[in-house]
Every structure is written in C-alpha cells, then in structure tokens.
Amino acid sequence: MKIMLQLNQIHKIFNEGSPDEKIAIDQINLTLKEGDFVTVIGSNGAGKSTLMNIISGGLFPDIGEVFIDGKNVTNMSEYNRSKMIGRVFQDPMAGTAPSMTIEENLAMAYSRNKTRSLRRGVTKKRRDYFREVLESLHLGLENRLNAKVGMLSGGERQALSLLMATFTEPSILLLDEHTAALDPSRAELITKLTKEIVEKYKLTTLMVTHNMQQAIDLGNRLIMMDKGQIILEVNEEQKQGLTIEGLLDEFKRIRGVQMVSDRAVLS
C-alpha cells in the first residue's frame, strides 16, 4: 500500500545552547500508509504540537526528513506544502476568515491544491457544489451561503473548518486537538463528523487529542508520546478492546511513573 506520510529520524531542539534548551522531538520515526487514521496522545509538552508543526511546515526539523506522498518536503515552505495538507486547528476561530462569507471561505479552501488566478472565486457551478458538500454537515449551513462566518457559533465554525480542510481530499489530514475548545455536545458532533468525513474521503489522518476515549474510539492506530519520543504504538488489532485504564497502566509500565496530565486523565 502507498505510504502517505513518512518521518525519518526527526530531531528538534528549542533554544539550543541556552539554559532553556529543550529537546522537543527526539529521533522520531513514523509512517502512515494510505487510509491510516492515527491518533496521538501524550501529556503536555510531550511534543505532539511540535510534531504537527514539523509536518505542516510551521517548524523545520534540525535533523531528519519529512516525506508526504513520496515527496521530500523537509525544506518546503508552509504554504507550498499545504497544497497536500488539510489542517484543523484547536481554536475554532483559526480555520476560517470571519469577515468573509461561507461560500467565499469554501472557495478559498477549494483553491488549496490549485493555482489561484483571476477567475471568479464563487461561480454558480461551484456554489451548487458547495451547497452539496455543506449538506453533509446537517447544520443547515447550505442555506446560509452568504452569511459572514463570524456570525456562526464555535461549533458551526469548527464544522466548517473541518469541511474546508477535507473536501479537496488532501494527502494528509492533520487534526490538532480540534475538539478541545468546544463544549461537550459540540465536541461530540465534531468527532462524529470527523469520523464520517475521514471514512467518506478515505483520508490519511493524524489526530492529536487530549481525550483518551476519543483517541481509542477513532482511527485504526494509536501512538503515545512523552518527552519528544513515541513510547507506545498500538496497531489495529491491539487497538480493539483498548481502555483508558489499559493505556495508563501501559504508560506506568514503560515510564515507571504515573502519567501526569490532569486534562488527559479527567477527559
């Protein structure tokens, strides 16, 4: 099967040479095959967000290489790389342009893997298509194409962000705690939509989450990070029947200490 994402020996140090030196990512190797849905858990400061940023191009690794869909993108700029990457951020405000309309936002997302030109952004044909994909969210947004996105609720905006990141079928979908800032019922809705959309487009997905149950419920693989390393990899078979307690025990067995993340334990 095709390999969609490959991280080779990634190493990243912050503030190198100063007293605040911190090894954020320590020799990480990770491979995602086409259609893999990997959930990433770990305590605060484990390096999950840094890892996401290295894949998306927001940060560059000190050592190591990043391959997306067989292409070496290690030194490729963030905006160029995002032709192949769909991203949803934790902050529901981050993934959309508030003073522009729903259809304009979708038009910008639609141009993600194309060259932007002086053609009209929202044509009649595209509008029909946008309406069709919006219907899949079941939020009634298809009737509000001309509403400014700033008028939507946090949950609606995050659902729109998710749709915008996915409907052009990126090679890799990165979800960075995209339900963490929502209230429980909204978070549940976004989780459900994530599952539907990833299945519909068969997207290769990497999802960071603080919610262990969510990490267990979603996806076919799970990895646990701590201090910049991947300390546990759970494959498809092992993932069946996995529980929060099981994961915590596993952490204790590997690290010899209790997992320290109040948020992770509570959720």
Added chain:
Amino acid sequence: MFTAIFGSFEAGIIYAIMALGVYLSFRILDFPDLTVDGSFVTGGAIAAIMITNGANPFLATVMALLAGFIAGCMTGILHTFGKINNLLSGILMMIALYSINLRIMGRSNIPLLNTETSFTKIGDLFESSGIDSFFNNLLAMVGLGDSLPETWGILFFMLIVTFLIKFLTDWFLQTEIGLAIRATGDNKRMIRSFSANTNLLTVIGLGLSNALVAFSGALIAQQGGFADVGMGIGMIIIGLASVIIGEALFGTKTIARTTLAVIGGAIIYRIVVSLALRFDFLEPGDMKLITAIIVILALTTPKMIERSKEKKRKARRKAEQLHFLQASVERKGENHAAVKSDS
C-alpha cells in the same frame, strides 16, 4: 457657493481613487500603510515632470500609477521579507520617497499652468463638442448662471474613471487571488494553511493600493495645476477620513457597497472641508487640524453611542427586573393574605 461645492465635488471624485487605495491597504489587508503620504506625491511628481517635458499627459498619468505600484511593493517587501513592523515599513518608505520625489521633480514645486494636461485635453473636447455650454445653459435656466464652472469635462471624465476603478476593484476582490488577499487581512494563518503565499499577496495588495494613490496624485496635480513635494502630507488621514465617513454613512454590507461608500465618503469629506473653510476664523492651514478632528470624531462617536445605548439597555433591564420582583413580592403578599383568611 455653487462653484465651491462643484469644486469640492470635482476634487472629491479624484481623491476618491486615493481613498479606494487606502481602503485596500487599511481595510482589506488590515495594514496601516503610511507610504500613501509619499506615493501620492510620487504620482504627482512623475506626471508633472513628464508633462512639462512634453510627454503625453495620459501616458504620464499611467507611468505615475506604475511608480506607485513599485513604491507599494517596496513597503510590502520591507514588511514581509525584511520582517519590519508594518507601521515602520510605511514610515520608512514615506521618508525615502520624500527624497526620491525631490529627485524626480528636481525642485520642490512644478507649476503646470499653461501646459497641456489630461484635463485641459478633456476640457477642450467638452468645450468644442458643446457639452459645456449645454450644461451651463441648463444651470442658467435654474438661476445659477452667475457662477458657472470652467468645464464639465473633469467632472464627467473623472466620474467615469473613478467608477471604472471601483468596478475593477469589486471584480478583483471576488477573484481567487482577490479572495486570498482579503483572507490575508482577515486570517493569515488560515489562508496560509490553504496554500496561499501571504507574503506575496501582501506585496501585491500594497502595490495595487499605492498604484491607485499615485494615480490619484497625478490627477490632482493636473487638476490643481502644480505638483509640490509637500502635497502628500496627511494624505493617509484624508484617505482614512473618507473611508470611515463613507462606511458610517453608506454601510459595508458587501464589497461593492463599501467601495461605493468610500467614494461617497471622499466627496463628502471635500464638501465638509470646503464648507468649514467658509467660516472666517478658519484659515486654509487649519485644514489638517479639521481632518484630524473629523477622523477622531468618526472613530470615537460610534463607540460612545454604542456605550450609551448599552447603558440605557441595562437601565431598562434593571427597571424591568425590579418591576418583576415587586410584582412577585406583591403576589406573595396576596397569597399570604389568602392563606390567612382561609385559616
């Protein structure tokens, strides 16, 4: 009075192009671009020097537009690739342009009287075709015959040009590139995650903005009959005043509506200033102060109105609550009384 208003209308429609430029940088890109003070003069300087050297005035005006584009791009490059703060990049470029403008002109003032400009050409056309006399006769008929404008050509020509630019701007901001430029001002991180090069878009946006500003400067120099190295001082504030006044009076529902509002704002600003200067105690030199006061008022009053409305709303809610409490207390009293009488 009529000539004064006619004059400010005529100037306003030319300044409106500059205001559209300021709208592009200030509102669309969310970039307070002070380059405007310099690039406006650059436009005037290039037009003036080319025209006095015998170039075609229309060609000179187009060259001014190109020069403005380059100046704006430079500011954008300072900010994006040089990583200099946006206000500072604009100020640096403005200062640099002051010297450049002096170099272009060779001296601090170039008169354009008795030379052929775009407007004298248009004016001649209108005069020879009889349109001028037609409108003047019309005015004379309604009793305004004693203060006739020199030519109607500038007004009509500029109405066409300004609205052409407005429609081009509206169209551009709806294209794929235009949408990406708007998103760059709205949410940089988002549009970058959709494969847009925000640095390049900022540079292009500022280039277009200053192209309009310089174009306006070139036309103002031809209309006023001179280019002066100081003609751009405070231009950014005038542009801002036009944008804010227009938005407040005409609304911002859509892009097309907002660009129309900006043009309206520029014209109204000119009329307000020319009316203000009719007071005896005000001098032409006070104009900048008046502008600053207009902008300050336009920026603060909507917030103050909102606050006082909020206060009233709160007071009303409090009164309602009090009323409700009183009513419920009274009801309780009644119940109590009823119970008592039962026993």
